[in-house]
Amino acid sequence: MAEHEIVIAGFGGQGLLFTGKVLAYAGLLEKRQLSWLPSYGPEMRGGTANCNVILSDKTVGSPIVQNPNVLIVMNNPSLDKYENAVVPGGKIFLDSTLITRKVERTDVDVFYIPATQMATDMGIHGLANMILLGAVIRETACIREETLPEALHHVIPARKADLFDYNMKAIQAGKDYR
């Protein structure tokens, strides 16, 4: 399996770190080499934030993703910041409800998903990140679908266990979106 170097970027509060954790736990369950690195600091609430996840079959060197082959992006400033960092042939998944412009690069695959609008329509406000993740799993196979439920159980805090079904629903919606 290829190495996946993933950047998840947007505003603090959009569930970026959570999305990364789902990927990381799935990687753990699949016994892959991996790292998960959040940005930290005052920008954690409201400002731009990001999370780097590397899933690999070799020892992970730098946990800092310089050139992602998968970019999940949920606001305009983050697209501005990371668009040119994506490797040629990489994949960009963007929340087209929140990102008003198109990707300018022509050497990458872009998936425009109105994730925030979809989440609102489905009554699962706040799960746009999981909708995007569904599309990522479909398009990149960076993790196996069958490990996903257990990974989610690891990441969702026990006191919020009732949110599991909503998360699965969001992921399914992302997978189904064309």
Place this chain on the structure above:
Amino acid sequence: MVVFEKPHALTDAVLHYCPGCTHGIVHRLVAESIDELGIEGKTIGIAPVGCSVLAYNYFNCDMIEAAHGRAPAVATGVKRALPDNIVFAYQGDGDLASIGLCETVSTACRGENVTIIFINNAIYGMTGGQMAPTSLLGQVTQTSPYGRDPKTQGYPIRICELLATLDAPAYLERVTVNSVKNVNRAKKAIKKAFQNQIDGKGFSLVEVLSACPTNWGMTPQKALQWIDEAMIPAYPLGVFRDKGAE
């Protein structure tokens, strides 16, 4: 027949204190209290930086020498690691009320179950007579050669009164040792401060107004008088907190 003996909790080391200094009296009162309460074997004392820096040589119990002002933090560490032992810190005014004020207030605020003996002689003794946080207004020292001027050097700090604003302390009393009567009162207070710890009552501090004839530039007799005439008016004796009595 009553034989006047050295308390067991004091070693045979010869004290280095100046003639007329009251550290020796207070050391004895601490040691007597430890003897009478039968706690020497489980007591751990913390010596400060200042004139009593060598206190670790004088007490027979296990002793720790702390950095300047940090004795309450060290005492906290010991007490948390060995909650069943008896822990006391012995500190002067520079140590407790200046460089270590933060540790003093915070340890009191947590109600740490330790005993603190605070020697207030209104001057830095070991370094040769500089102004202390407790030096009196107008007091002439090496670093207040024209007398402590509140406009530039502030006012004396009253530790018992300050700590009495906190909820946690169990026992705060100010005593002195300039007469037989006062020595007996001081002994009672110090013993109580240890008894409180045995009973798990929490933070106990006894402030002892002490004489420093050398750095005050007085004879020992005059120094004891000066405690009455100058120090007690600024630092009234008495109990500022006694949770046991309330």
Place this chain on the structure above:
Amino acid sequence: MKETVLMKGNEAIAEAAILAGCRHYFGYPITPQTEVAAYMAKKMPKIGGTFLQAESEIAAINMVYGAASTGKPAMTSSSSPGIALKCEGISYLAGADLPALIVNVQRGGPGLGGIQPSQADYFLVTRGPGHGDFHVLVFAPASVQEMADLTGRALHLAWKYRMPAMLLADGTMGQMMEPVQLPEPHNAFGTDNPWATTGTELKRPHNIINSLELSPEKLEQNNFSRYERYRQVEENETLWEEYLMDDARICIVACGITARISRNAIAEARKEGIKVGMIRPITLWPFPKAPLARAAEQVDSLLCVEMNMGQMKEDVVLAIRCQKPVDLCARVGGMIPTPDEVLAHIRTLAKGGNA
């Protein structure tokens, strides 16, 4: 060995310390190490241990001094500005020959600096963090697994040699999650501490924990005997990793996160046919002088990759006795060198130049 779990570096340190038997933690909040304190705050009360949020870094290290005086393993954690405040207390620990664990998750400086990762405390911690002649053991983990492993080792060696030990990480290492296998609970320290102040029980002469010695003759002897112990540490406890050094003509020297970054650069350079390897110091004190001196016989040049202005480079130059040119790839202030930046330096060195 337990199952593999996913943990942040800071949490792995905390859990590993608990598994090694540490039950006394004293700290003060500071970014980016706060997870250590938070983890301890949650866990210690449930296992009969101490978590105490001290009034200051200074108080915290002195509480460690107090707890360590009783012979029990105690620790604190902080980040660069807080470590500077602890230096007085660390010097007292060293002077009183007390074991303790100090965790430093470094951030950019000087002054208040920033909160992003840095390695700029290298001088501070490797030269003896405080006044007087002394050293502390310094461990520089490069993965979450090593953060766990070296925490136990640091506690163990601190007790073995009766000296403070420091675990030196940076914001990246502290914040990142990786799979980690934690050890089974074990006792990393001795239980027989005849020097400890635990109460005499009237059965022995009193113990004194102390760094004061007013006789210069005796104080000199204390220093000499401490340095004899340090010599043994240097002889027996130096750790390093050699990576692709067999045929290397260029030797990267990097520790912690910059070693991870350098691995990427080495992989790229090797694809271009450049023979580059790495020596990664795992202990910064004692510093792996011997392997570096050996490498200097073999390679054409060395390259230090650091998140400071070349502090470790000085140790490298000394270790190889200036035999070969030593280049520096440095980013500071919370900036992290990229593999491309390291690669650019490697290419220049491969062409025979200095970058």
